[in-house]
Amino acid sequence: MANKVVDLASTLSAFSERWSPKVVARVNDYEIKLVKLEGEFVWHKHDETDELFFVVAGELTIRMRDGDVVLRAGQLFVVPRGVEHCPVADGEVQAMLIEPAGVRNTGDATGPLTARMDDSFL
Amino acid sequence: MANKVVDLASTLSAFSERWSPKVVARVNDYEIKLVKLEGEFVWHKHDETDELFFVVAGELTIRMRDGDVVLRAGQLFVVPRGVEHCPVADGEVQAMLIEPAGVRNTGDATGPLTARMDDSFL
Numbered sequence: 007m008a009n010k011v012v013d014l015a016s017t018l019s020a021f022s023e024r025w026s027p028k029v030v031a032r033v034n035d036y037e038i039k040l041v042k043l044e045g046e047f048v049w050h051k052h053d054e055t056d057e058l059f060f061v062v063a064g065e066l067t068i069r070m071r072d073g074d075v076v077l078r079a080g081q082l083f084v085v086p087r088g089v090e091h092c093p094v095a096d097g098e099v100q101a102m103l104i105e106p107a108g109v110r111n112t113g114d115a116t117g118p119l120t121a122r123m124d125d126s127f128l
Numbered sequence: 129m130a131n132k133v134v135d136l137a138s139t140l141s142a143f144s145e146r147w148s149p150k151v152v153a154r155v156n157d158y159e160i161k162l163v164k165l166e167g168e169f170v171w172h173k174h175d176e177t178d179e180l181f182f183v184v185a186g187e188l189t190i191r192m193r194d195g196d197v198v199l200r201a202g203q204l205f206v207v208p209r210g211v212e213h214c215p216v217a218d219g220e221v222q223a224m225l226i227e228p229a230g231v232r233n234t235g236d237a238t239g240p241l242t243a244r245m246d247d248s249f250l
Contacts, residue, residue: 011199011204013202013203014202031204032178032206033178036158055155055156056155058155058160080137081134104160105155
């Protein structure tokens with residue numbers, strides 16, 4: 007069995023890059039990713055999928071055109087498909103993302119922050 | 129927008145039933161559920177899907193035919209589809225489950241512990 011126990015805190019302590027999600031588990035064709043965020047990301051949307059943010063540590067603001075959502079440790083929020091959003095982390099934020107495999111982190115906004123798929127922690 | 133911030137701890141404090149998962153968010157056709165577990169469940173499997181367990185509080189043992197997995201707060205594990213398992217909680221365990229909508233909690237083992245879908249927290 008390839009599956010293993012994933013400890014969020016210890017996995018998050020094993021890397022330092024920002025905006026570079028690490029796939030840590032798969033549920034059918036969905037991926038569970040851990041990521042460190044700091045500063046402001048880019049406005050983007052995912053036309054094909056919802057995207058779940060769960061904050062493990064820190065405070066994350068998800069800017070949306072019709073208002074911001076603020077997430078603290080132990081809170082989750084689902085950005086609906088097609089909704090433009092821009093994550094902003096004032097200080098380091100540690101988060102878990104849940105979405106289908108193959109979703110590009112920058113959605114329709116490609117650029118220097120577009121991350122390659124990293125499953126080296128799987 | 130129907131979506132809202134879900135605070136795991138406060139949602140979990142709002143109910144006391146054991147083995148009765150509450151749907152708290154949806155990601156496309158997947159459901160995020162919160163559940164309180166205590167004691168021993170039933171051996172079962174889900175032939176059609178993997179199932180993710182994330183422990184929020186307490187210590188959960190997932191018995192499987194080829195060995196047990198022990199999960200503590202902040203740890204997750206994916207039971208692969210088709211793998212028989214039996215969750216056992218020594219004391220109260222608070223957990224988050226991630227799986228496709230419509231999965232029966234007791235899988236192929238129906239009985240008194242089979243829960244109805246409860247989305248009253250959504």
